[in-house]
Amino acid sequence: MSNLVYLAAAYAVAWLAICAYLFGIARRQRRLERELDRLQRTVEGKTQQGETVR
Amino acid sequence: MSQDQNDALPLVVGLTAVLVLFSLYAVFIFAPTERVMGHVQRIFYYHVASAWVGFLAFLVACASGLLYLAKRSPRWDRVTAASVEIGLLFSTIALVEGSLWARPVWNTWWTWDPRLTTTLVMCLYYATTLMLRRLGGSEERNARVGAVLSIVGFVNVPIVFLAIRMWRTIHPAVLTTSGFAVAPRMLVALLASLLAFTALYVCLMWTRIRVARLEHDVSALRHRITATRP
Numbered sequence: 001m002s003n004l005v006y007l008a009a010a011y012a013v014a015w016l017a018i019c020a021y022l023f024g025i026a027r028r029q030r031r032l033e034r035e036l037d038r039l040q041r042t043v044e045g046k047t048q049q050g051e052t053v054r
Numbered sequence: 055m056s057q058d059q060n061d062a063l064p065l066v067v068g069l070t071a072v073l074v075l076f077s078l079y080a081v082f083i084f085a086p087t088e089r090v091m092g093h094v095q096r097i098f099y100y101h102v103a104s105a106w107v108g109f110l111a112f113l114v115a116c117a118s119g120l121l122y123l124a125k126r127s128p129r130w131d132r133v134t135a136a137s138v139e140i141g142l143l144f145s146t147i148a149l150v151e152g153s154l155w156a157r158p159v160w161n162t163w164w165t166w167d168p169r170l171t172t173t174l175v176m177c178l179y180y181a182t183t184l185m186l187r188r189l190g191g192s193e194e195r196n197a198r199v200g201a202v203l204s205i206v207g208f209v210n211v212p213i214v215f216l217a218i219r220m221w222r223t224i225h226p227a228v229l230t231t232s233g234f235a236v237a238p239r240m241l242v243a244l245l246a247s248l249l250a251f252t253a254l255y256v257c258l259m260w261t262r263i264r265v266a267r268l269e270h271d272v273s274a275l276r277h278r279i280t281a282t283r284p
Contacts, residue, residue, distance in 0.1 A: 003094040003158045010097040010154040014104065014147050018254070021143055025261050032268040039275040046282060 063260055070253040077250035085243035097155040099243050103251035104148035109211055111141025116208035119201035131197035134204050136262035142180045149173055168217040169225040176210045
């Protein structure tokens with residue numbers, strides 16, 4: 001294997017790992033924002049029905 | 055996290071992108087080709103920068119762990135958790151890059167050299183820390199476990215750094231008592247990489263802490279809703 005392959009592999013590994021981590025965080029953030037929105041609507045619904053949400 | 059801080063994120067990301075592009079220029083164009091190893095030596099710049107971010111992240115995790123134990127504020131727990139996660143990511147990258155560099159230069163993927171071994175132990179320790187945090191139990195208990203493990207784990211970081219001075223090793227020392235042991239143009243590429251990776255660490259921390267905050271908000275709202283159920 002040419003030495004250039006090791007060089008390319010090293011830089012590819014670094015950027016792929018960082019991008020995969022960022023992609024994972026972004027996906028988790030979208031999921032949590034949707035969940036937060038859903039829960040807030042549930043709380044608003046309960047408040048309108050007259051229940052006390054502490 | 056305040057709105058002002060969120061507004062500043064695109065600026066920080068833009069600055070990081072510029073620093074990363076400059077580091078790539080410095081590594082592949084500006085820095086000269088090493089006489090003995092050839093182009094493969096260019097792995098060195100990102101290898102050192104990744105290792106540096108690992109050390110920095112574990113230092114931040116240790117400091118925020120201490121602050122959490124002193125103040126019991128969830129904010130410091132979020133910093134600790136995020137920093138351990140990112141530190142583990144970059145330390146693992148440094149290990150893999152080191153292995154890819156060792157194969158053509160040392161003719162082996164791995165050797166039980168003191169620097170390599172202590173780095174592996176450090177990675178395994180912090181991976182265990184993250185797993186122990188997720189075992190379950192109350193948020194307060196997980197935060198306390200995370201803080202204590204981050205403080206104790208940092209003891210290993212100076213050992214990793216000093217391993218090449220304390221024991222006989224084949225790993226080269228870049229930082230010597232007389233400064234950086236590299237050519238001036240190589241030093242520019244190294245410093246550019248260190249700066250770019252530090253900026254990258256800031257961006258990742260920013261984003262990861264924001265997600266941790268969201269997790270906290272979702273969890274708190276779930277508890278509120280559960281508490282109202284008859």
